[in-house]
Amino acid sequence: MSQGSKPIRFSAHYKLITAAIIIALTILFFQHIRHVLPPFIGAIITAYLFNPLVTWLQRRTGMGRAIWIVVLYVLAFLLFYGLFIWIWPIIVEQTSDMARAAPQLVNEIRSFFEGREQIELGGFVIDLAPLEDQLISVVRDMGTWMSGNVPRLVFSALETVIYILVYLIITFYLLLEAKQLKLWSANLIPAPYREEIGSLGTQIDAVFSAYIRGQLLLIVIMSVLLYIPLSILQVPYALVIAVASGTLEILPIIGPWSAAGIAITATLFQTNIPFGLSGLGLAAVVGIIYFSLRQIEDHFIIPNIMGPLVRLHPAVVIFAILAGGALGGAFGLFISIPVAAVVRILLSYLYRKMTDQLEPPSSSPTTREQEKLAKSASQPKNTEALRH
Template sequence: MEHDARPIRFSYQAKWITSAIVVGLIIVFLHEITHILPPFIGAIITAYLFNPLIGWLHRRTGISRAIWIVILYVVAGSVLYSLFTALWPRIVQQSRDLAASAPMIIRELTIWFEQNESIVLGDMVISLAPLEAQVIGLISDVAGWLSGNVPKIVFSALESVIYLLVYLIITFYLLLQAPQLKEWARNLIPSPYRREIAHLGYQIDRVFNAYIRGQLILIVIMSVLLYIPLSILQVPYALVIAIASGVLEILPIIGPWSAAGIAMTVALFQPVTPFGLSNVSLVILLGVIYFVLRQIEDHFIIPNVMGPLVRLHPGVVIFAILAGGALAGAFGLFISIPIAAVIRIILSYLYRKLTDQPEPPASADLPNPPPQGEPAVGEAALSSQG
């Protein structure tokens, strides 16, 4: 009987059914443990961002990855501690003051809208009634978030400490074992299809790589550029408004307008204005500053930081933002654009397969095509590894 034993082989239908069941169970499982995912997601993003640096240092010096990861932790910890001690008390105080001032600002706004129900531009009369609810709602939301989240951040609970430790540990192991993870991902692909799938993974990786790094750089640049004029114009809560404006820049279309609206609303009721400006003149000046910086961002910063990789029609961008916010809240807003760009890449690939069209040359999709040979999935972020 032993000689008649044969291994179990799945039919084509059985493979698809098994795969669907496994994927479904994973989705249900992740949905049930959503509350513990943030440190793991943060660790994956951090390791993704810093893995090329660690790999490059390891290759150039021959020093083990573990040593360079420890050095990275020490340097990053020192920088964050310095920034924390220098800026955090001001951020917390200004956040609390802004949250406490929100009811007064809302009352003043209500009176202002009652006195200015419409704007006359030549023969055109524009009603401000629809704008009133939107502006007051935005200020209420910002004030509620500040009053609810800043104390939570300042006075960390035990759960936050545990999550921080989990984040640091997972990040360390992801950075340490990046080459093995790359090889593991590579071996998951059947050998005949490895190069083609790797090329698709390379395109996806470049989108995420450019978008995530670009957005982090963009937040810093725009926060600094906005803090300078806000400070010169003596706008209250300048530091918090500048940082909030920088963060809101990551939300295309919606974010910049919201950031400008917050700054202009605060300036409208600013008790003391500099250089003999009236509050209305100050608001107009701030609007011009935000508009000019937005143009600089669109035409100089974004093209040089992100490049042309995230190529989406403006209508698709708006749809992606709304869909991301509806499906996953604030996090969905943040990832909606790169996810939409990835979907575009995948749909283009599937369309070529369904219509039996040949794959385009590597240079047609990629500014810098993957090296010859057999690249691994995610080569853009992991190619620096030995």
């Protein structure tokens, strides 16, 4: 810089204005390109979930990250290919059968409600006509949706193929450069505050990682546990119902009730009823199965998978679910609880700052450990040649 000149320095006021403008422009930008964001969001989540595994494999074997990422890609391809060959035809067949059976199911619903316009329970008279209309509407809509979407599920569009390729490429590079990205994000924080902010980030990471991994594992566990009894009871479309029920588990409160309702509705109109049960008896057995598995899930599976990291009051959970659904639909429901837990962590941090309380013991890496990590990341390795 020549003599007599001086660098431009922003005052605190202009720094705040600049930050606000950048944030506003970023939000507007992402709103306009939101239709291309799904593969990038999926890649970020996938890399976030599998980075610990890749790091552990690299440390245990001394082999490069690129090699293990390629191995995981091959294993994932073989797994999904096997599932596609084995399960996909069954799902397509059962889904198509459900779409074709929708008109017959409408007639069965009407026959079921004939002569049952009202029922009396404990002195209260319940009109069943609105329930009949709603059930018929749901079945018709479901049949229309399935008949229109099954071909789309079978024959993927070119856009979907492109999105999958983008997702795989971005995931690969995020996993490959995970250490450098972590160091880059840490260097954005001023050195005096790095350890404190790192501790806060560690708490947030623990909540998100436990919740997301737990939910994915929960889908698999509940789908398998539900498919076994449903197939034994010869419930039609058992595989589709089990997979749908397991997937609905990711929606708090609403999901399990919806899953049970779908299964019970299917059994009410089942023609081939095993073990000498009536239609209502079979529906009651399925309801008991769902209720029992829900209790096992709440008291054994979830505490062991997710642990006590979320720690939210039930009233806060309900509010978070309603707010998440209103703001973000199904995706908002899925992330409502971990976001509420993160908000709790941030509010607790801000409260300690405002009341001048001491910080709890830090669990983040120390500055010396971060410097050691940066030094090791900067050293060239032979395995990194795979990137070029």
